[in-house]
Amino acid sequence: MAELILTIHIIVASFWIGGMLFMALVLSPYVRKLPQSTQAFQEVGRRYSLWGTVIGLPVLFITGLFNIKFISGLNPFGFWSVNAPYVQTLKIKLGLFFLTVVLAVIHDFYFGQRAHLSPKYKNISRILGILNLIVGILIIYFAVKLRLGGC
Numbered sequence: 036m037a038e039l040i041l042t043i044h045i046i047v048a049s050f051w052i053g054g055m056l057f058m059a060l061v062l063s064p065y066v067r068k069l070p071q072s073t074q075a076f077q078e079v080g081r082r083y084s085l086w087g088t089v090i091g092l093p094v095l096f097i098t099g100l101f102n103i104k105f106i107s108g109l110n111p112f113g114f115w116s117v118n119a120p121y122v123q124t125l126k127i128k129l130g131l132f133f134l135t136v137v138l139a140v141i142h143d144f145y146f147g148q149r150a151h152l153s154p155k156y157k158n159i160s161r162i163l164g165i166l167n168l169i170v171g172i173l174i175i176y177f178a179v180k181l182r183l184g185g186c
């Protein structure tokens with residue numbers, strides 16, 4: 036069971052980070068050259084938002100709770116008071132996860148949807164997207180730290 040849950044967690048994490056890297060490094064340079072580039076970004080963004088933000092982030096949270104139980108051997112709803120390096124790292128990872136959720140929701144459902152209205156909304160959408168990629172990479176770093184026992 037632990038293996039299955041961690042496999043799902045890692046596949047969804049790969050999709051989340053990989054999708055953002057793909058957009059930034061592969062798709063964006065091409066789409067920016069198109070005449071209707073903002074609309075194209077919105078179309079792609081809507082699909083990524085469904086699979087990544089609406090489905091992916093909740094799946095990461097739920098499978099993450101099972102990882103805490105099956106892999107870390109902690110109570111997913113009672114580990115907060117445990118004073119151990121592993122738990123400190125887990126708290127940082129969770130904090131970054133909630134930051135990602137906030138950034139993704141603001142990006143996808145506010146600025147991204149209004150990007151065609153003004154260059155200001157477009158730039159803010161871009162900055163939020165880049166910020167979320169950085170936060171995502173940090174989450175991977177702390178996930179690796181967890182594997183190695185925590186900070």
Ligand code: HEM
Binds near residue numbers: 174178
């Ligand atoms: C964007 C969100 C997330 C990403 C990208 C992510 C990524 C990862 C990755 C790549 C691993 C595999 C590390 C390894 O075992 O070698 C992992 C493991 C794990 N994740 Fe996440 N994760 C995310 C969210 C969460 C959340 C929300 C929780 C808790 C509710 C969580 C809890 C865990 C735990 C406990 C492990 C096992 C760590 C260990 O090996 O001891 N993750 N995560």
